[in-house]
Amino acid sequence: MSAVMPLSSEQGRQTPLALVWQAWRSTQPRELMVWLLIGLLYGAVDLGAIYEVWHRPEALLAMARQLLLPVLAALLLALCWLPADRSDPEHPHRAWRLAFATLVGAALSVLLVRVVIEWLQWPNAMDLMYLAKGKPPMPIWHWSSMLGDLLGISLSAGLAVAVHEMNLRLRRSEAAVQRSLQTQSVLTRKAMAARLATMQAQIDPQFLFDTLVGIEQDYQHGKVAAAPRLEQLIRHLRVALPRLRDMGSTLEAEAELLDSYLAVRLGEAAPRLQRDWPAELGGLPLPPMVLLPLLQRALQLCDDELPACGLQAELAARGWRISLNLGRPGLCGDAAEMATLQQRLQALTGQGTALRCESGDHETSFILDLQP
Structure with missing residues (x-):
């Protein structure tokens, strides 16, 4: 899903903001598609709740909110993940970098989602259920709601990042094995040439x-x-x-x-x-x-x-x-x-x-x- 950028001496002297910008510019279309798909899947998990309030006129807005907000959160997560993913693949603290980037992305996503909700004023399925029972909707900035969203986004994004990182390490290991085999082939050839040189000294x-x-x-x-x-x-x-x-x-x-x-x-x-x-x-x-x-x-x-x-x-x-x-x-x-x-x-x-x-x-x- 990613292409790790090799770190040159010039990159080592760049400012953190320049490295972040360079990581964002290296985004591949395939990576964006994967993150968009993750957001859509995350939003589709609770689409069943829309069926229970489908008779209400706000149901379409609730469904749009259910699909749109996870996509926005996934894109923000991708922006936080890219600099960590493009860092040195052999760095001893790479796993901590990825975990920190995922957690920061999840926290920013929780805040962004609530800002967008306040601006759009779109209800969700739970709000419509509360209204059907004559109860007020849960406050947008309630700490329990924010904590639940943070845990849900962190776990989902963390799982996706972990799977990708394991796949990336597997490919690097396979590439290292191929390089070792090529090196072994070259060394074997040199050893055979050395043995043949010894045989040349014994010609007839x-x-x-x-x-x-x-x-x-x-x-x-x-x-x-x-x-x-x-x-x-x-x-x-x-x-x-x-x-x-x-x-x-x-x-x-x-x-x-x-x-x-x-x-x-x-x-x-x-x-x-x-x-x-x-x-x-x-x-x-x-x-x-x-x-x-x-x-x-x-x-x-x-x-x-x-x-x-x-x-x-x-x-x-x-x-x-x-x-x-x-x-x-x-x-x-x-x-x-x-x-x-x-x-x-x-x-x-x-x-x-x-x-x-x-x-x-x-x-x-x-x-x-x-x-x-």
Whole structure:
């Protein structure tokens, strides 16, 4: 029924009258309708008494008074309730503010109703019953009548305010739960990314060990290829090691990593990585170590025999599309491995990332769709 205004530093320096005026200006049509409905329902409770005096000419005036005055009282209650409702929802004394505003509104309503009655001179059903019995009507300002009206209005308005406040707190609790779930999701994603970063530091240690052993043996046998192989390994490590620390990379940097890995793993038989993308996509942001696992598993499936390798990037309908094209068919592997890679990519880039593998007659393509 309400929209609590967030308190800014400027609002904290405003005068109380300015805050009250701001609360009144924030009134929503739905709130006015609710308070009007409360007033009508309160007035309709005693409409049955009008039936007993319906034969009298003043009955219509009595019915109008029975419906009009509670509506006026409800509007005055709304004016008192709005500043308390728009106050800080987390304030420790919010409940007392609402109770005080309701009590003040009820007291002012009792006074306003009597002022209007004196001005209109409309009777109520009880006055007509007294007149039918030859008794004078009860005085408007009689203390017992005023106390009864005060209790009745306070209880009715207090119940309405309490129900609204409970509903408001329930919605705030649900919103807090949703924020907690979102925060938990972000933290889970960061934790998974941290675990994946730890896994990145353990990428293919056997490959590095075997390469070092092979280089050592080449030096022992005096092979000419020993020095180039060592240079290729050093180049690969210089390219790969920063990826183990960084949480972000680029398309150009990942292509350099693939090229250096091919040179170390396949040696002289390594194909040159063919790059195909517009110049503006060279700096396209990518998570580190995303493309290398695809190449590693493909080389395992083809026994390190790869005649061609290409990397292509282009703009797609809702982001970018990167294709790793390998010159051998049937390198997609099983579905479980692809699902694992898909989960890893989504943990690093979000749910909008999609990975699929297509195998043709002459090549295998890993297609990665990224959203900004």
